[in-house]
Amino acid sequence: MSTITYQPRFISMEGIDGAGKSTHLPFIRSLLTQAGLEVVQTREPGGTPLGETLRAILLSQTMSAQTEAMLMFAARRENYLQVIAPALARGAWVLCDRFTDSSLAYQGGGRAMPDAELAQLQQIAIGPVQPDLTLLFDVPLEVAQARIGSSRELDKFEQEQADFHARVRQYYLQLAAANPQRYRLLDARHSIAELQAQLQQILQDFLHGARC
Template sequence: MKGKFITVEGIDGAGKTTQLAWLAEILQRHGITYIVTREPGGTVLGEQLRQLLLDKTVLMHAETEALLMFAARREHLDKVILPVLANGQWIISDRFTDASFAYQGGGRELENSKLVTLEQWVQGDLQPDLTLYFDVPVELAQQRVKQVKHADRFEQEQFDFFQRVREAYLERANLYPQRICRIDGGLSLEAVKIAVEQALQPLLKHV
């Protein structure tokens, strides 16, 4: 049986971490073997690139940032994602290519055509089976982030940056409605959990 590839997206403060745990619980309940990974990261090289990309003391061109993101993704696909799927297991990734279109495309205002070229080069036709996009207003997301941790290189960006990121995510969700499920991250925790479980039903019905 072919494994399933699920990605979780949203701006920082959208509630991804909480819902990743709930998603894993649902899969456990159905007896599904899975692994959880993240981007940038997921491999030895990917984690080293993550440290560089999140380091707020490092200045880099938007294109350099995008290239490093896709370099980490190429390793992630080769070492983790593709082998896991080929083994019939499910994989949940905290962020994937939609994040590049949102952060580097929307936030950094990098030309979409360059990201499309990188996407085709690095992953070919591979796309997640399901993407859960947790959408919250930027004001709420920033309030949540300030309460829990020190800002990294992305989190320290200004309101307008995150507004562009959110708009890019919403555009992606409108472009790919069959793959991307928008979930209102501002709802109560229970309501969000219900929405997550409903979004998973098409994948779970054949298990």
Template sequence: MTVDKGKFITVEGGEGAGKSSNLAFIRDLLEQSGVEVVFTREPGGTALGEEIRDLLLGHKHTGMAKDTELMLMFAARAEHLARIILPALNAGKWVLCDRFTDASYAYQGGGRGIEMARIRALEEWVQQGLKPDLTLLLDLPIETGLDRAGQRSEPDRFEVEQHAFFERVRSAYLDIARRDSQRVRVIDAAVPLAQVQAQIRLLMDRFVQVQRHG
């Protein structure tokens, strides 16, 4: 049995939160429940968006102005919505996205210090009221996340930021979760992966059931 209307699910979290492995887990859960899933990411998701991602995450433009960074994020998002997200939702598919606008509030708002009202104006212009139906926020202490991230690959332009930057990012994410607790569900990502995924499974099972039966 499948649902008639597409749903938009996003996964957020700071460095080393385990988004990659948990996104794959969520995708598998949805597909096993009979949902057609479009998996994508931000910044990116489209050919143009991936080129913008390279500009944003690479080290070629390390002195990028924070306003430039923010507007590039939303330029990639506008293309993403037009080419991938909205067509999929309109076709009744479920979209699973690695980060979305909450990340702009957390990284460019919290991390860079851009006024939230300016980000909100871009959100309203680009998204025309569209918000995710469900957001899972993978939360863990900054030290734990940075230690995990340091064991992976070469750090990107964001991952080389100072500890205080990531504390501001985490604080902004948790503020979003407090203000929008119906949409944003906080997952304790500091525990072993099996326990993280047990939390996710419980939330996802409930969400799918609600969508099917109201």
């Protein structure tokens, strides 16, 4: 186990449905734990008992964009207060499957909810909190939809039309372009082995920068 000490960091993973980001969560967690870090893994919506209840509603029930966003940020506030902030405070690293950028991309880009309204919800829920590193897994829409396929029951978002997912993807790319210091863009069309090699290099560089 490494004797190097690191400042606690918050890493998020983003991407449209079908980008394959969740496939790489165990690998990323393994790389961090091999560096001697305590890693707390969570997801959004979800992460807490209330968050998981809200997740089930959000992924299945039709509602207005504003209601959807408010429930997303409600779940996020609980996740931050109960899981993320305590973990960082004790020196752990946090690995989160989606965070605020998902709301910006899905409710803002996909649902066309005004950025100002989403910014208000963010301020109420968590203030200026942002991850230290965001890994964006990007694929063309047709690749993502082929991966989702029809082998299981699709949730509400996965069932959306192609133009919805195209808007979400475009918003993600805009976020990445606007935040180059935080974002790392990965072409998720590559093989798992190729992506893992890229992830290993990204995380090695990030760990180096987090040394105390």
